[in-house]
Amino acid sequence: MGGFLSFVKKETLHILRDSVTMLIALLMPVVQILLFGFAISTEVNNINVAVVVPHATEAVRKAVSRLEANPYFTFKGTLYGSQIDETLRSGRADAVVVFAADYDRRMAALAAGMPAEPPVQLIMDASNTNTATAGAGYLQSVLTEGMAGFSAPETHLLFNPQMKSAYNFVPGIMGLIFILICAILTSISIVREKETGTMEVLLVSPVRPIRIIFAKMIPYFALSCLNLASILLLARYVLEVPMSGSVGSIISVSLLYLVLALALGLFISTIANTQVTALLISAMLMLMPMIMLSGMVFPIENMPGILQAVSCIVPARWYIDAIRKLMIEGVPFADVLDDFLILVSMTVVLIGVALKKFNDRLE
Amino acid sequence: MRMLRVLLEKEFLQFLRDPFLPKMVIVFPMMVMLVFPWVTTMDVRHVGVSVVDNDRTEASRRIVQKIGASDYYTLHGISDDFGVSLRALETGDVDVIVEIPDGFEEALAEGSSKRVSISANGVNAMKGSLGMQYLLQTVSATIAELQRERGGEPPTVPVVVQNRYNPTLEYRYYMIPALMIMLLIMITGFLPALNIVSEKEKGTIEQINVTPVSQFHFTLAKLMLYWIVGFVVLTLAMLLGWIVYGLVPAGSFGAIYLAAMLFVLVMSGFGVVAANYSSTMMQAIFGMFFFVMIFILMSGLLTPVESMPEWAQRITFVLPPRYFIGIMRAVYLKGAVFTDLWRDYAALAGFAVLFNTWAVLSYRKQV
Amino acid sequence: MNNPIISVKDLSKKFGDFTAVDRISFEVEKGEIFGFLGANGAGKTTAMRMLCGLSYPTSGSGTVAGFDVMREGERIKRRIGYMSQRFSLYDNLTVWENIRLYGGIYGLSRREILRRAVVVLNRLNFRSESRTLVGALPLGWKQKLAFSVATLHRPEVIFLDEPTGGVDPVTRRQFWELIYESAAGGTTVFVTTHYMDEAEYCSRVSIMVDGRIRALGKPAELKKQYAAQTMDEVFRTLARGAKRAE
Numbered sequence: 001m002g003g004f005l006s007f008v009k010k011e012t013l014h015i016l017r018d019s020v021t022m023l024i025a026l027l028m029p030v031v032q033i034l035l036f037g038f039a040i041s042t043e044v045n046n047i048n049v050a051v052v053v054p055h056a057t058e059a060v061r062k063a064v065s066r067l068e069a070n071p072y073f074t075f076k077g078t079l080y081g082s083q084i085d086e087t088l089r090s091g092r093a094d095a096v097v098v099f100a101a102d103y104d105r106r107m108a109a110l111a112a113g114m115p116a117e118p119p120v121q122l123i124m125d126a127s128n129t130n131t132a133t134a135g136a137g138y139l140q141s142v143l144t145e146g147m148a149g150f151s152a153p154e155t156h157l158l159f160n161p162q163m164k165s166a167y168n169f170v171p172g173i174m175g176l177i178f179i180l181i182c183a184i185l186t187s188i189s190i191v192r193e194k195e196t197g198t199m200e201v202l203l204v205s206p207v208r209p210i211r212i213i214f215a216k217m218i219p220y221f222a223l224s225c226l227n228l229a230s231i232l233l234l235a236r237y238v239l240e241v242p243m244s245g246s247v248g249s250i251i252s253v254s255l256l257y258l259v260l261a262l263a264l265g266l267f268i269s270t271i272a273n274t275q276v277t278a279l280l281i282s283a284m285l286m287l288m289p290m291i292m293l294s295g296m297v298f299p300i301e302n303m304p305g306i307l308q309a310v311s312c313i314v315p316a317r318w319y320i321d322a323i324r325k326l327m328i329e330g331v332p333f334a335d336v337l338d339d340f341l342i343l344v345s346m347t348v349v350l351i352g353v354a355l356k357k358f359n360d361r362l363e
Numbered sequence: 364m365r366m367l368r369v370l371l372e373k374e375f376l377q378f379l380r381d382p383f384l385p386k387m388v389i390v391f392p393m394m395v396m397l398v399f400p401w402v403t404t405m406d407v408r409h410v411g412v413s414v415v416d417n418d419r420t421e422a423s424r425r426i427v428q429k430i431g432a433s434d435y436y437t438l439h440g441i442s443d444d445f446g447v448s449l450r451a452l453e454t455g456d457v458d459v460i461v462e463i464p465d466g467f468e469e470a471l472a473e474g475s476s477k478r479v480s481i482s483a484n485g486v487n488a489m490k491g492s493l494g495m496q497y498l499l500q501t502v503s504a505t506i507a508e509l510q511r512e513r514g515g516e517p518p519t520v521p522v523v524v525q526n527r528y529n530p531t532l533e534y535r536y537y538m539i540p541a542l543m544i545m546l547l548i549m550i551t552g553f554l555p556a557l558n559i560v561s562e563k564e565k566g567t568i569e570q571i572n573v574t575p576v577s578q579f580h581f582t583l584a585k586l587m588l589y590w591i592v593g594f595v596v597l598t599l600a601m602l603l604g605w606i607v608y609g610l611v612p613a614g615s616f617g618a619i620y621l622a623a624m625l626f627v628l629v630m631s632g633f634g635v636v637a638a639n640y641s642s643t644m645m646q647a648i649f650g651m652f653f654f655v656m657i658f659i660l661m662s663g664l665l666t667p668v669e670s671m672p673e674w675a676q677r678i679t680f681v682l683p684p685r686y687f688i689g690i691m692r693a694v695y696l697k698g699a700v701f702t703d704l705w706r707d708y709a710a711l712a713g714f715a716v717l718f719n720t721w722a723v724l725s726y727r728k729q730v
Numbered sequence: 731m732n733n734p735i736i737s738v739k740d741l742s743k744k745f746g747d748f749t750a751v752d753r754i755s756f757e758v759e760k761g762e763i764f765g766f767l768g769a770n771g772a773g774k775t776t777a778m779r780m781l782c783g784l785s786y787p788t789s790g791s792g793t794v795a796g797f798d799v800m801r802e803g804e805r806i807k808r809r810i811g812y813m814s815q816r817f818s819l820y821d822n823l824t825v826w827e828n829i830r831l832y833g834g835i836y837g838l839s840r841r842e843i844l845r846r847a848v849v850v851l852n853r854l855n856f857r858s859e860s861r862t863l864v865g866a867l868p869l870g871w872k873q874k875l876a877f878s879v880a881t882l883h884r885p886e887v888i889f890l891d892e893p894t895g896g897v898d899p900v901t902r903r904q905f906w907e908l909i910y911e912s913a914a915g916g917t918t919v920f921v922t923t924h925y926m927d928e929a930e931y932c933s934r935v936s937i938m939v940d941g942r943i944r945a946l947g948k949p950a951e952l953k954k955q956y957a958a959q960t961m962d963e964v965f966r967t968l969a970r971g972a973k974r975a976e
Contacts, residue, residue, distance in 0.1 A: 021645045039661055124527060126528050128537055128692070132529075184652070276557050280557070283648055287656075303401065303402050
């Protein structure tokens, strides 16, 4: 046991001595959670609109001024019909509202229940499908407001009904940051020893190899716990995430996730022989699937079945799901039990495989 | 010139001989281009709907029944209090609220208007706005049906919508250029940084430092390698976009490659700067990683820049991918030309000059 | 001495409060094999890095091959060769590719590189290994190759930082034969080592203790001065008072 403790001490000192890395590892999550927590949101709340007015009658002017006054549109001025394509192409406007030259006549016909050509045409820049659908719906609603004899439904987009987007991404960011930082730290520190040959020296010592590995992971686990604490505090007091569920549950799920992340780092270190390879695997190859398949940005339920299946092996998916439920919906722990159990089994499998590979190498 | 040639030879030989890197340059884009576009689909199902029925007539019940029958929607109850439905929307159970006004049926019979109102949650733009569009169609069709039954004329649509550039509203087409950029960020940013730091750790860089090789030549040789790698990656990704998804740039290849050329220079210059300030792999990777995450999450690749708060939008002006994503989407989907986007090109060129000058200056042969 | 190729006066290097090299002065004559001795941490490597233009002196002055170490580092680099204690050829390039790279860096023509490579490889009995990756060679071979590559451009001075660390006595012997050959060809050799038997092979040696030069002269003179049988004894006498240890 004494040997084990002295290894833990050696590793701790090693980490503390590289103050630059320490600082980055502790500060990075803080900056990121603040930046992303406040900044990322998927709502469409600004649409740049330009208009084409061939014949400015009183009614048309009124319609235009309603567009100008609406806070969700930024009015980009009046165009000639020939400028529409260039304006949309260069991105100066997301939508162009084209009023017919005989707008008044067509409107009058519609009001009288007579058939007529549509008095208004909306030309949307549909390259961004989100802005296009949201914008078209909202523009239609504003333009048909107060039209007599017209009974189509009116539509509203409720923007941020309870300032929700401020913390919508917090669970996702947590899931992403923890696993990447932990996996990078552990895999690099172990592979580095392999590269410099000091691992050989450690392995001939009387301490069992498994203990050496655990000794390496303990200080990183402690470091990650510090990160967890700072992120939870920021989430609660700065981002004002409600933390409706029990804090104990949030912490226990998170601690489990940290262990899982360390185990993942350990696993990577057994398959990579150089630091570069370890980094490419842990930082590059993992980053994109983590962002895309964890449900952080793109809802898993929208994915095709096969990718939903693939997303099941992304640990962040289960963690983010559990944390979302616990933090925002405030469900009891029992409701995230399945997420928890999946994370437990992933941890067990990863540690098992990593240790097996590690021992195979020794023989 | 001769100096540059021998250094380039060295960089290419080392790259090609690496057991991992050349494979990654091929496999990574394939993985990204074949898998991720499917993730970013917009086929929304199970939109949560709550109906506020203030009318409680046969006509209003018809609307409710139509909504309940479609598998696009999950009906979360009918109330007569908008407040109740709004709270359900706030907790996230409901994405869209349909409110039927009192006297709806009566008005219908008279042929006058009492408008149904559809309110969607704007926070989840995908479910909210798409759900709203679906419901608009469902409700309009039902009203037309009701009006015909009562012997009236269905209402004429006063506004027609034309979706230009992407008439089928294929969200995937919007995301594919973004995925290409993510690829370029990862490959041409991380690889040069790792390359230089690994020379530092092995000590080979010190051997170079006692030779007459200038900072400029040494850095340039590395940049040129990743420049070519970037082009290979982009070309491969564009080929896959065409073969698998049938997406070809509406604009010119020249406009795309010019922007890509500048952007790869920006990213690899940035990688070299990060490496020059780091003495260990860990420092370099954490530094890069920090910025790469900001690049991916904040420059409009995945979520629109316009939905960020004002201060965050200001930050995006110093993120080079912001300009590249603008160019890529405009050229790829809208067929924009250089003159439409010269400001974005100028910004990228500015960053390229900045980071590469910085890269050369921050490399110290003598300390 | 009339025409020193290395001339150093009161050269110092400080890192914060720590004085790694403390006002050293010496001169090295063209064609000499100058042994730069000292215990680990005595400041040898720091001093050598200043002479090679890798590190700026904090104070003092010095010239190498006629150029100032403070201001003309890049010009010095054209005239010297350097081989550090850390093996520094590229592992994932072949023997020939490494030779071609460094030859090209010093501006030798392709033809000239090929000509000199043949000479070097024959000299080392490496002909058959020219297409082998350097990483696959045994350490002793790597060191000899590194030396040959560092002298390929026929530098005026070659700096060797503990070149024989970790190699067997036979290879060390062969390595010193290479050094002698080089010196006979007119190249000045500046070598740090802590093998005291190697110190005996040098024309002159200096011994550094705690950042300062404590003794300087021909090995025979120093042994006489300290009434010692071997350089090892001389060194131990001087190093006894050292405060710095690794």
